[in-house]
Amino acid sequence: MGKVDKQCTKCKETKSVLDFNIQSRNADGRQSCCRSCTKELKKVYREENAAKIKNYNHVNRKYINARSKSYNKKNYEVIAVYQKNYYKENKELLLSYSKVYQKENKERITAQRKQRKMI
């Protein structure tokens, strides 16, 4: 074992190598910044990135919402036809789904019907 102390390149304090995180690609096998500086850097980085990520999502949500709104408006008929066709083509499948659903949820459906009648 060679050096026991190491100077941090950020805070310029001389600390024990144990206060530096391991980084095998460095000559001495330790990071050039001490643990507390690394921690601070990471925190700042995360905070900066959090703002970026938030902003990115915000900007894109607006964009995505606007796009899907105009898409739905423009393609209303296409979507309606598509849904109709989908139902037609998958009628049996959809019916079998709803049969299974009704079978599995018999009591719940009966209770809901009763409730509706009461209203």
Ligand SMILES: [Zn+2]
């Ligand atoms: Zn430091």
